[in-house]
Amino acid sequence: MEAGPDVPALVRELTRRADPARLRHDVEYLADRPRGRTHAPEAMARAETHVAARLAEAGWRTERQPFDVRWRPGTTDRPVGGSLSPRRVRLHRRLTGANLLAEPPDLGDRPAVLVGAHLDTVVDSPGADDNASGVAALLEVARLLGGLPEPPAVRLACFDMEELGFVGARAVARAARHGRRVTGMLCLESVGCFADGPGTQAMPAGFGALFRDAAGAVRARDRRGDFTLVVHRRSSDAAADLWRRAAGAADPPLPVVTLRDPRPDGPLGTLAGLAVPPVNHLGRSDHAAFWSAGVPAVLLTGTANFRNPRYHRPTDTPDTLDYPRLTAVAVATAVTAALWRPYGHRR
Structure with a gap:
């Protein structure tokens, strides 16, 4: 099956079954309080x-995978300085x-594309927005793909401890590197905030000089925050295009x-960020954990603090999101996960 001709038809089919009200319900349930394994364990549980129940309802076989890491x-x-401030760095004992x-119940050991979001x-x-929007989109992807006559080779992951340094994702990425069961990864990160007014989209310092095409595209939109940013590498060009x-x-x-x-991809790419700090954004x-593990990956994002003034604040509440456009994000992600064939992927 060629991906090109199938894209519009699959988008139409999944859009008919997608429901913005379901996404809103999931966001409202998840985002009624802070949640975190260390600072709000009951809310995290x-x-x-909720996530496990929704995945089971959609027909997915769900497994809870604990991890225990030291040093x-x-x-x-905790909100300390900017997102890349040295003051945020910690060594976790x-x-x-x-x-x-x-x-899906019949996937077995087949290689698969992984769709992930942090909880x-x-x-x-x-x-x-950060990141009940991503989790709600992931749950809609589960419903949409689970309803296909032949569910594609896709796995889903709800990651723990992203805010502590991608700790949960690193555990999954390590397993993916050794087990070869994940051939590509799509990361849903802060995908529910859209701003249609001119000047609502900011860019990091040095961004325009390093990424002229993307910066030009943002300026051409009069810096309106009405788009989704798709960050990819050469290994995931096809996914970004899809x-x-x-x-x-x-x-x-x-x-x-x-x-x-x-x-x-791989450790060399991680080290390169030390030489050119703006690319660390x-x-x-x-997704960065998968890049480091040599797995092709794509970041899907509304750019977080570069658009959303409520990022990492008590005001990041469900009433501030755009649910029809969040639904479109979920549909596009489901289509990409179903049709993307990274190198070495056999369906």
Whole structure:
């Protein structure tokens, strides 16, 4: 099956079955309070139970995978300085958490594309955009793909401790590197905030000089924050193109800005960020753990604090999100996960 001709038809089919009210319900349930394994464990357990139940209802086989790591470099989940401030860096003596992983009942050991989103928040923020929006989109992807006559080779992951330094994602990425069961990864990060007014989209310092095409696309939109940013590398070019085409087939079309991170996958790409600090903004979520493990990955984002003034604040609440456009994000992600065939992937 060729991906090209199938994109518009699959978008139409999944859009008919998608429901913005379901996404809103999931966001409202998850984002009624802060949640985190270390600062709000009861809320985190409540959110985890909700996600597991929704995945099971959609027909996915769900497994809770605990992890226990020691002396792990990471970040604090408390609002200290900017997102890349050295003041956020921490050495965690011990972290105990768990990821939720799900797959279709008959997938077995076949290689698959992984769709992931993190469940935790920073202290004192209910995290509607960051990242109940991503989790709600992931749950809609589960419903949409689970309803296909032949569910594709896709796995889902709800990550723990993203705010502490991608701790849960690193555990999954390590397993993916050794087990070869994940051939590509799509990361849903802060995907529910859209701003249509001119000047509502900011860019990091040095961004325009490093990424002229993407910066030009933002300026051409009069700096309106009405698009989804798709960050990819050469290894995931095809996924970025699929996602852009799927978003363009939505009704109305969902604007997209694509940005290729020039670094290679693997440890060398991680080290390159030390030489050119502005590119580290491109690795600010769980996809970075998969890049480091050599797994092709794509970041899908509304750019977090560069658009959303409520980022990491108590005001990041469900009433501030755009649910029709969040639904379009979920549909485009489901289409991409179903059709993307990373190198070495056999369906």
